[in-house]
Amino acid sequence: MENGAEAAKWRFGAANPALQAAGRHNLRSLVHDLYDRLDKNDPRPVVPLGHGDPSAFACFRTAAAAEESVVAAAMSGKHNSYARAAGVEEARSAVAAHLSRELPYEVTAGDVVITAGCNHAIEVMMAVLAAPGANVLLPRPGYPMYQSRASLCGLEFRNFDLLPGRAGRELPPQIIANTDKALRERHERAERGGIHDDVDFAPRLPAMNQW
Incomplete structure:
Protein backbone atom coordinates (compact mmCIF):
# COMPACT_ATOMS: atom_id res chain seq x y z
CA MET A 1 0.00 0.00 0.00
CA GLU A 2 1.09 3.59 -0.61
CA ASN A 3 1.80 6.26 2.05
CA GLY A 4 3.27 3.70 4.44
CA ALA A 5 -0.05 2.01 5.11
CA GLU A 6 -0.07 -1.66 6.01
CA ALA A 7 -0.25 -3.97 3.02
CA ALA A 8 -3.72 -5.37 2.53
CA LYS A 9 -4.10 -9.07 1.89
CA TRP A 10 -5.68 -9.94 -1.41
CA ARG A 11 -8.72 -12.12 -0.91
CA PHE A 12 -8.87 -13.67 -4.34
CA GLY A 13 -9.53 -17.35 -3.94
CA ALA A 14 -11.54 -20.25 -5.24
CA ALA A 15 -14.65 -20.64 -3.12
CA ASN A 16 -15.63 -23.59 -5.29
CA PRO A 17 -14.00 -26.85 -4.11
CA ALA A 18 -13.63 -27.99 -7.73
CA LEU A 19 -11.55 -24.92 -8.55
CA GLN A 20 -9.41 -25.44 -5.47
CA ALA A 21 -8.79 -29.05 -6.45
CA ALA A 22 -7.94 -28.03 -10.01
CA GLY A 23 -5.38 -25.57 -8.69
CA ARG A 24 -3.72 -28.16 -6.47
CA HIS A 25 -3.58 -30.90 -9.08
CA ASN A 26 -2.62 -28.95 -12.17
CA LEU A 27 -0.16 -31.12 -14.09
CA ARG A 28 1.09 -28.18 -16.13
CA SER A 29 1.93 -26.23 -12.98
CA LEU A 30 3.87 -29.19 -11.60
CA VAL A 31 5.90 -29.51 -14.81
CA HIS A 32 6.67 -25.78 -14.81
CA ASP A 33 7.68 -26.02 -11.16
CA LEU A 34 10.16 -28.76 -12.01
CA TYR A 35 11.64 -26.63 -14.79
CA ASP A 36 11.99 -23.69 -12.40
CA ARG A 37 14.04 -25.89 -10.06
CA LEU A 38 16.57 -26.86 -12.74
CA ASP A 39 20.10 -25.52 -12.44
CA LYS A 40 20.34 -22.91 -15.19
CA ASN A 41 24.14 -23.27 -15.21
CA ASP A 42 24.02 -27.00 -15.93
CA PRO A 43 25.06 -27.47 -19.60
CA ARG A 44 23.40 -30.86 -19.93
CA PRO A 45 20.32 -30.91 -22.20
CA VAL A 46 16.96 -31.70 -20.65
CA VAL A 47 14.54 -34.09 -22.32
CA PRO A 48 11.02 -32.65 -21.69
CA LEU A 49 9.08 -35.89 -21.21
CA GLY A 50 6.12 -33.94 -19.82
CA HIS A 51 5.86 -31.73 -22.89
CA GLY A 52 2.66 -32.25 -24.86
CA ASP A 53 3.29 -29.66 -27.58
CA PRO A 54 5.78 -30.82 -30.23
CA SER A 55 5.73 -27.44 -32.00
CA ALA A 56 8.20 -26.09 -29.42
CA PHE A 57 10.95 -28.09 -31.12
CA ALA A 58 12.71 -26.89 -34.25
CA CYS A 59 12.26 -30.22 -36.05
CA PHE A 60 8.47 -29.78 -35.98
CA ARG A 61 7.39 -27.06 -38.38
CA THR A 62 3.90 -25.96 -39.32
CA ALA A 63 3.06 -27.02 -42.88
CA ALA A 64 3.85 -24.30 -45.39
CA ALA A 65 0.32 -24.50 -46.81
CA ALA A 66 -1.12 -23.70 -43.38
CA ARG A 92 -16.27 -25.14 -39.89
CA SER A 93 -17.26 -26.31 -43.37
CA ALA A 94 -13.67 -27.38 -44.08
CA VAL A 95 -13.49 -29.34 -40.81
CA ALA A 96 -16.85 -30.98 -41.53
CA ALA A 97 -15.73 -32.03 -45.01
CA HIS A 98 -12.50 -33.48 -43.61
CA LEU A 99 -14.29 -35.50 -40.92
CA SER A 100 -16.95 -36.75 -43.35
CA ARG A 101 -14.34 -38.55 -45.44
CA GLU A 102 -13.90 -41.33 -42.87
CA LEU A 103 -17.37 -41.46 -41.35
CA PRO A 104 -20.45 -43.40 -42.52
CA TYR A 105 -22.50 -40.19 -42.34
CA GLU A 106 -22.02 -36.59 -43.41
CA VAL A 107 -20.88 -33.96 -40.92
CA THR A 108 -22.15 -30.44 -41.61
CA ALA A 109 -20.78 -27.08 -40.56
CA GLY A 110 -23.60 -26.88 -38.03
CA ASP A 111 -22.17 -29.94 -36.28
CA VAL A 112 -18.76 -28.29 -35.78
CA VAL A 113 -17.67 -25.91 -33.04
CA ILE A 114 -14.16 -24.47 -33.27
CA THR A 115 -12.65 -23.80 -29.87
CA ALA A 116 -9.56 -22.05 -28.56
CA GLY A 117 -7.69 -25.26 -27.81
CA CYS A 118 -8.56 -28.52 -26.09
CA ASN A 119 -9.22 -26.97 -22.68
CA HIS A 120 -11.86 -24.69 -24.19
CA ALA A 121 -13.39 -27.68 -25.97
CA ILE A 122 -13.62 -29.57 -22.67
CA GLU A 123 -15.21 -26.53 -21.05
CA VAL A 124 -17.88 -26.28 -23.76
CA MET A 125 -18.53 -30.02 -23.80
CA MET A 126 -18.99 -30.34 -20.04
CA ALA A 127 -21.29 -27.31 -19.94
CA VAL A 128 -23.48 -28.87 -22.64
CA LEU A 129 -23.64 -32.22 -20.84
CA ALA A 130 -24.41 -30.71 -17.43
CA ALA A 131 -27.83 -31.74 -16.15
CA PRO A 132 -29.18 -32.71 -12.72
CA GLY A 133 -27.96 -36.19 -11.82
CA ALA A 134 -25.93 -36.64 -15.02
CA ASN A 135 -22.49 -38.22 -15.02
CA VAL A 136 -19.63 -38.99 -17.38
CA LEU A 137 -17.22 -41.91 -17.61
CA LEU A 138 -13.55 -40.89 -17.68
CA PRO A 139 -10.46 -43.04 -18.29
CA ARG A 140 -7.76 -43.43 -15.66
CA PRO A 141 -5.04 -42.33 -16.18
CA GLY A 142 -6.29 -39.40 -18.20
CA TYR A 143 -6.09 -35.66 -18.70
CA PRO A 144 -7.10 -34.08 -15.34
CA MET A 145 -8.94 -31.17 -16.97
CA TYR A 146 -11.87 -33.48 -17.79
CA GLN A 147 -12.36 -34.32 -14.14
CA SER A 148 -11.92 -30.71 -12.99
CA ARG A 149 -14.42 -29.36 -15.52
CA ALA A 150 -16.91 -32.11 -14.78
CA SER A 151 -16.80 -31.17 -11.10
CA LEU A 152 -17.11 -27.47 -11.86
CA CYS A 153 -20.21 -28.10 -13.99
CA GLY A 154 -21.83 -30.25 -11.31
CA LEU A 155 -21.37 -33.48 -13.25
CA GLU A 156 -20.63 -36.70 -11.43
CA PHE A 157 -17.71 -38.57 -12.95
CA ARG A 158 -16.77 -42.23 -12.70
CA ASN A 159 -13.34 -43.54 -13.62
CA PHE A 160 -12.52 -46.73 -15.47
CA ASP A 161 -8.99 -48.11 -15.61
CA LEU A 162 -7.21 -48.35 -18.95
CA LEU A 163 -5.83 -51.81 -19.59
CA PRO A 164 -2.96 -52.50 -22.03
CA GLY A 165 -4.35 -53.45 -25.42
CA ARG A 166 -7.95 -53.04 -24.32
CA ALA A 167 -8.26 -49.23 -24.50
CA GLY A 168 -11.29 -49.17 -22.24
CA ARG A 169 -13.48 -51.46 -24.33
CA GLU A 170 -14.28 -53.55 -21.26
CA LEU A 171 -16.22 -51.24 -18.95
CA PRO A 172 -16.95 -52.57 -15.44
CA PRO A 173 -20.75 -53.03 -15.19
CA GLN A 174 -20.83 -51.39 -11.76
CA ILE A 175 -19.84 -47.97 -13.13
CA ILE A 176 -22.51 -47.87 -15.86
CA ALA A 177 -25.72 -46.06 -14.94
CA ASN A 178 -28.87 -44.79 -16.63
CA THR A 179 -27.63 -41.24 -16.09
CA ASP A 180 -24.46 -41.66 -18.15
CA LYS A 181 -24.24 -38.84 -20.68
CA ALA A 182 -20.77 -39.30 -22.14
CA LEU A 183 -17.85 -41.68 -22.39
CA ARG A 184 -14.36 -40.23 -22.80
CA GLU A 185 -12.55 -42.67 -25.06
CA ARG A 186 -8.84 -43.09 -25.71
CA HIS A 187 -7.08 -44.67 -28.64
CA GLU A 188 -3.97 -46.76 -28.05
CA ARG A 189 -2.30 -45.10 -31.06
CA ALA A 190 -2.86 -41.56 -29.81
CA GLU A 191 -0.56 -39.91 -27.31
CA ARG A 192 -3.28 -37.95 -25.56
CA GLY A 193 -6.53 -39.59 -26.54
CA GLY A 194 -8.49 -40.14 -29.72
CA ILE A 195 -11.47 -41.85 -31.29
CA HIS A 196 -11.82 -45.54 -32.00
CA ASP A 197 -12.55 -46.79 -35.48
CA ASP A 198 -15.41 -48.76 -33.97
CA VAL A 199 -17.75 -48.01 -31.09
CA ASP A 200 -19.25 -51.45 -30.60
CA PHE A 201 -19.06 -51.00 -26.83
CA ALA A 202 -21.05 -47.73 -26.79
CA PRO A 203 -24.56 -49.30 -26.95
CA ARG A 204 -23.90 -50.78 -23.51
CA LEU A 205 -24.35 -47.29 -22.04
CA PRO A 206 -28.08 -46.85 -21.32
CA ALA A 207 -28.24 -43.12 -22.00
CA MET A 208 -26.47 -43.54 -25.36
CA ASN A 209 -29.24 -45.85 -26.53
CA GLN A 210 -31.71 -43.01 -26.00
CA TRP A 211 -29.86 -40.42 -28.11
Missing part, protein backbone atom coordinates in the same frame (compact mmCIF):
# COMPACT_ATOMS: atom_id res chain seq x y z
CA GLU A 67 1.24 -20.75 -42.87
CA GLU A 68 0.42 -19.35 -46.31
CA SER A 69 -3.31 -19.72 -45.70
CA VAL A 70 -3.11 -17.80 -42.42
CA VAL A 71 -1.11 -15.00 -44.06
CA ALA A 72 -3.54 -14.83 -46.99
CA ALA A 73 -6.54 -14.66 -44.66
CA ALA A 74 -4.93 -11.87 -42.62
CA MET A 75 -4.01 -9.87 -45.73
CA SER A 76 -7.42 -10.26 -47.38
CA GLY A 77 -9.16 -7.88 -44.98
CA LYS A 78 -12.20 -10.16 -44.94
CA HIS A 79 -11.74 -11.34 -41.37
CA ASN A 80 -11.15 -8.15 -39.39
CA SER A 81 -14.42 -8.40 -37.47
CA TYR A 82 -15.44 -10.62 -34.58
CA ALA A 83 -15.97 -14.22 -35.61
CA ARG A 84 -19.03 -16.21 -34.64
CA ALA A 85 -18.71 -17.95 -31.29
CA ALA A 86 -18.72 -21.38 -32.95
CA GLY A 87 -16.07 -20.37 -35.50
CA VAL A 88 -15.86 -18.95 -39.02
CA GLU A 89 -18.29 -20.65 -41.39
CA GLU A 90 -15.61 -21.48 -43.97
CA ALA A 91 -13.40 -23.10 -41.34
Whole structure:
Protein backbone atom coordinates (compact mmCIF):
# COMPACT_ATOMS: atom_id res chain seq x y z
CA MET A 1 0.00 0.00 0.00
CA GLU A 2 1.09 3.59 -0.61
CA ASN A 3 1.80 6.26 2.05
CA GLY A 4 3.27 3.70 4.44
CA ALA A 5 -0.05 2.01 5.11
CA GLU A 6 -0.07 -1.66 6.01
CA ALA A 7 -0.25 -3.97 3.02
CA ALA A 8 -3.72 -5.37 2.53
CA LYS A 9 -4.10 -9.07 1.89
CA TRP A 10 -5.68 -9.94 -1.41
CA ARG A 11 -8.72 -12.12 -0.91
CA PHE A 12 -8.87 -13.67 -4.34
CA GLY A 13 -9.53 -17.35 -3.94
CA ALA A 14 -11.54 -20.25 -5.24
CA ALA A 15 -14.65 -20.64 -3.12
CA ASN A 16 -15.63 -23.59 -5.29
CA PRO A 17 -14.00 -26.85 -4.11
CA ALA A 18 -13.63 -27.99 -7.73
CA LEU A 19 -11.55 -24.92 -8.55
CA GLN A 20 -9.41 -25.44 -5.47
CA ALA A 21 -8.79 -29.05 -6.45
CA ALA A 22 -7.94 -28.03 -10.01
CA GLY A 23 -5.38 -25.57 -8.69
CA ARG A 24 -3.72 -28.16 -6.47
CA HIS A 25 -3.58 -30.90 -9.08
CA ASN A 26 -2.62 -28.95 -12.17
CA LEU A 27 -0.16 -31.12 -14.09
CA ARG A 28 1.09 -28.18 -16.13
CA SER A 29 1.93 -26.23 -12.98
CA LEU A 30 3.87 -29.19 -11.60
CA VAL A 31 5.90 -29.51 -14.81
CA HIS A 32 6.67 -25.78 -14.81
CA ASP A 33 7.68 -26.02 -11.16
CA LEU A 34 10.16 -28.76 -12.01
CA TYR A 35 11.64 -26.63 -14.79
CA ASP A 36 11.99 -23.69 -12.40
CA ARG A 37 14.04 -25.89 -10.06
CA LEU A 38 16.57 -26.86 -12.74
CA ASP A 39 20.10 -25.52 -12.44
CA LYS A 40 20.34 -22.91 -15.19
CA ASN A 41 24.14 -23.27 -15.21
CA ASP A 42 24.02 -27.00 -15.93
CA PRO A 43 25.06 -27.47 -19.60
CA ARG A 44 23.40 -30.86 -19.93
CA PRO A 45 20.32 -30.91 -22.20
CA VAL A 46 16.96 -31.70 -20.65
CA VAL A 47 14.54 -34.09 -22.32
CA PRO A 48 11.02 -32.65 -21.69
CA LEU A 49 9.08 -35.89 -21.21
CA GLY A 50 6.12 -33.94 -19.82
CA HIS A 51 5.86 -31.73 -22.89
CA GLY A 52 2.66 -32.25 -24.86
CA ASP A 53 3.29 -29.66 -27.58
CA PRO A 54 5.78 -30.82 -30.23
CA SER A 55 5.73 -27.44 -32.00
CA ALA A 56 8.20 -26.09 -29.42
CA PHE A 57 10.95 -28.09 -31.12
CA ALA A 58 12.71 -26.89 -34.25
CA CYS A 59 12.26 -30.22 -36.05
CA PHE A 60 8.47 -29.78 -35.98
CA ARG A 61 7.39 -27.06 -38.38
CA THR A 62 3.90 -25.96 -39.32
CA ALA A 63 3.06 -27.02 -42.88
CA ALA A 64 3.85 -24.30 -45.39
CA ALA A 65 0.32 -24.50 -46.81
CA ALA A 66 -1.12 -23.70 -43.38
CA GLU A 67 1.24 -20.75 -42.87
CA GLU A 68 0.42 -19.35 -46.31
CA SER A 69 -3.31 -19.72 -45.70
CA VAL A 70 -3.11 -17.80 -42.42
CA VAL A 71 -1.11 -15.00 -44.06
CA ALA A 72 -3.54 -14.83 -46.99
CA ALA A 73 -6.54 -14.66 -44.66
CA ALA A 74 -4.93 -11.87 -42.62
CA MET A 75 -4.01 -9.87 -45.73
CA SER A 76 -7.42 -10.26 -47.38
CA GLY A 77 -9.16 -7.88 -44.98
CA LYS A 78 -12.20 -10.16 -44.94
CA HIS A 79 -11.74 -11.34 -41.37
CA ASN A 80 -11.15 -8.15 -39.39
CA SER A 81 -14.42 -8.40 -37.47
CA TYR A 82 -15.44 -10.62 -34.58
CA ALA A 83 -15.97 -14.22 -35.61
CA ARG A 84 -19.03 -16.21 -34.64
CA ALA A 85 -18.71 -17.95 -31.29
CA ALA A 86 -18.72 -21.38 -32.95
CA GLY A 87 -16.07 -20.37 -35.50
CA VAL A 88 -15.86 -18.95 -39.02
CA GLU A 89 -18.29 -20.65 -41.39
CA GLU A 90 -15.61 -21.48 -43.97
CA ALA A 91 -13.40 -23.10 -41.34
CA ARG A 92 -16.27 -25.14 -39.89
CA SER A 93 -17.26 -26.31 -43.37
CA ALA A 94 -13.67 -27.38 -44.08
CA VAL A 95 -13.49 -29.34 -40.81
CA ALA A 96 -16.85 -30.98 -41.53
CA ALA A 97 -15.73 -32.03 -45.01
CA HIS A 98 -12.50 -33.48 -43.61
CA LEU A 99 -14.29 -35.50 -40.92
CA SER A 100 -16.95 -36.75 -43.35
CA ARG A 101 -14.34 -38.55 -45.44
CA GLU A 102 -13.90 -41.33 -42.87
CA LEU A 103 -17.37 -41.46 -41.35
CA PRO A 104 -20.45 -43.40 -42.52
CA TYR A 105 -22.50 -40.19 -42.34
CA GLU A 106 -22.02 -36.59 -43.41
CA VAL A 107 -20.88 -33.96 -40.92
CA THR A 108 -22.15 -30.44 -41.61
CA ALA A 109 -20.78 -27.08 -40.56
CA GLY A 110 -23.60 -26.88 -38.03
CA ASP A 111 -22.17 -29.94 -36.28
CA VAL A 112 -18.76 -28.29 -35.78
CA VAL A 113 -17.67 -25.91 -33.04
CA ILE A 114 -14.16 -24.47 -33.27
CA THR A 115 -12.65 -23.80 -29.87
CA ALA A 116 -9.56 -22.05 -28.56
CA GLY A 117 -7.69 -25.26 -27.81
CA CYS A 118 -8.56 -28.52 -26.09
CA ASN A 119 -9.22 -26.97 -22.68
CA HIS A 120 -11.86 -24.69 -24.19
CA ALA A 121 -13.39 -27.68 -25.97
CA ILE A 122 -13.62 -29.57 -22.67
CA GLU A 123 -15.21 -26.53 -21.05
CA VAL A 124 -17.88 -26.28 -23.76
CA MET A 125 -18.53 -30.02 -23.80
CA MET A 126 -18.99 -30.34 -20.04
CA ALA A 127 -21.29 -27.31 -19.94
CA VAL A 128 -23.48 -28.87 -22.64
CA LEU A 129 -23.64 -32.22 -20.84
CA ALA A 130 -24.41 -30.71 -17.43
CA ALA A 131 -27.83 -31.74 -16.15
CA PRO A 132 -29.18 -32.71 -12.72
CA GLY A 133 -27.96 -36.19 -11.82
CA ALA A 134 -25.93 -36.64 -15.02
CA ASN A 135 -22.49 -38.22 -15.02
CA VAL A 136 -19.63 -38.99 -17.38
CA LEU A 137 -17.22 -41.91 -17.61
CA LEU A 138 -13.55 -40.89 -17.68
CA PRO A 139 -10.46 -43.04 -18.29
CA ARG A 140 -7.76 -43.43 -15.66
CA PRO A 141 -5.04 -42.33 -16.18
CA GLY A 142 -6.29 -39.40 -18.20
CA TYR A 143 -6.09 -35.66 -18.70
CA PRO A 144 -7.10 -34.08 -15.34
CA MET A 145 -8.94 -31.17 -16.97
CA TYR A 146 -11.87 -33.48 -17.79
CA GLN A 147 -12.36 -34.32 -14.14
CA SER A 148 -11.92 -30.71 -12.99
CA ARG A 149 -14.42 -29.36 -15.52
CA ALA A 150 -16.91 -32.11 -14.78
CA SER A 151 -16.80 -31.17 -11.10
CA LEU A 152 -17.11 -27.47 -11.86
CA CYS A 153 -20.21 -28.10 -13.99
CA GLY A 154 -21.83 -30.25 -11.31
CA LEU A 155 -21.37 -33.48 -13.25
CA GLU A 156 -20.63 -36.70 -11.43
CA PHE A 157 -17.71 -38.57 -12.95
CA ARG A 158 -16.77 -42.23 -12.70
CA ASN A 159 -13.34 -43.54 -13.62
CA PHE A 160 -12.52 -46.73 -15.47
CA ASP A 161 -8.99 -48.11 -15.61
CA LEU A 162 -7.21 -48.35 -18.95
CA LEU A 163 -5.83 -51.81 -19.59
CA PRO A 164 -2.96 -52.50 -22.03
CA GLY A 165 -4.35 -53.45 -25.42
CA ARG A 166 -7.95 -53.04 -24.32
CA ALA A 167 -8.26 -49.23 -24.50
CA GLY A 168 -11.29 -49.17 -22.24
CA ARG A 169 -13.48 -51.46 -24.33
CA GLU A 170 -14.28 -53.55 -21.26
CA LEU A 171 -16.22 -51.24 -18.95
CA PRO A 172 -16.95 -52.57 -15.44
CA PRO A 173 -20.75 -53.03 -15.19
CA GLN A 174 -20.83 -51.39 -11.76
CA ILE A 175 -19.84 -47.97 -13.13
CA ILE A 176 -22.51 -47.87 -15.86
CA ALA A 177 -25.72 -46.06 -14.94
CA ASN A 178 -28.87 -44.79 -16.63
CA THR A 179 -27.63 -41.24 -16.09
CA ASP A 180 -24.46 -41.66 -18.15
CA LYS A 181 -24.24 -38.84 -20.68
CA ALA A 182 -20.77 -39.30 -22.14
CA LEU A 183 -17.85 -41.68 -22.39
CA ARG A 184 -14.36 -40.23 -22.80
CA GLU A 185 -12.55 -42.67 -25.06
CA ARG A 186 -8.84 -43.09 -25.71
CA HIS A 187 -7.08 -44.67 -28.64
CA GLU A 188 -3.97 -46.76 -28.05
CA ARG A 189 -2.30 -45.10 -31.06
CA ALA A 190 -2.86 -41.56 -29.81
CA GLU A 191 -0.56 -39.91 -27.31
CA ARG A 192 -3.28 -37.95 -25.56
CA GLY A 193 -6.53 -39.59 -26.54
CA GLY A 194 -8.49 -40.14 -29.72
CA ILE A 195 -11.47 -41.85 -31.29
CA HIS A 196 -11.82 -45.54 -32.00
CA ASP A 197 -12.55 -46.79 -35.48
CA ASP A 198 -15.41 -48.76 -33.97
CA VAL A 199 -17.75 -48.01 -31.09
CA ASP A 200 -19.25 -51.45 -30.60
CA PHE A 201 -19.06 -51.00 -26.83
CA ALA A 202 -21.05 -47.73 -26.79
CA PRO A 203 -24.56 -49.30 -26.95
CA ARG A 204 -23.90 -50.78 -23.51
CA LEU A 205 -24.35 -47.29 -22.04
CA PRO A 206 -28.08 -46.85 -21.32
CA ALA A 207 -28.24 -43.12 -22.00
CA MET A 208 -26.47 -43.54 -25.36
CA ASN A 209 -29.24 -45.85 -26.53
CA GLN A 210 -31.71 -43.01 -26.00
CA TRP A 211 -29.86 -40.42 -28.11
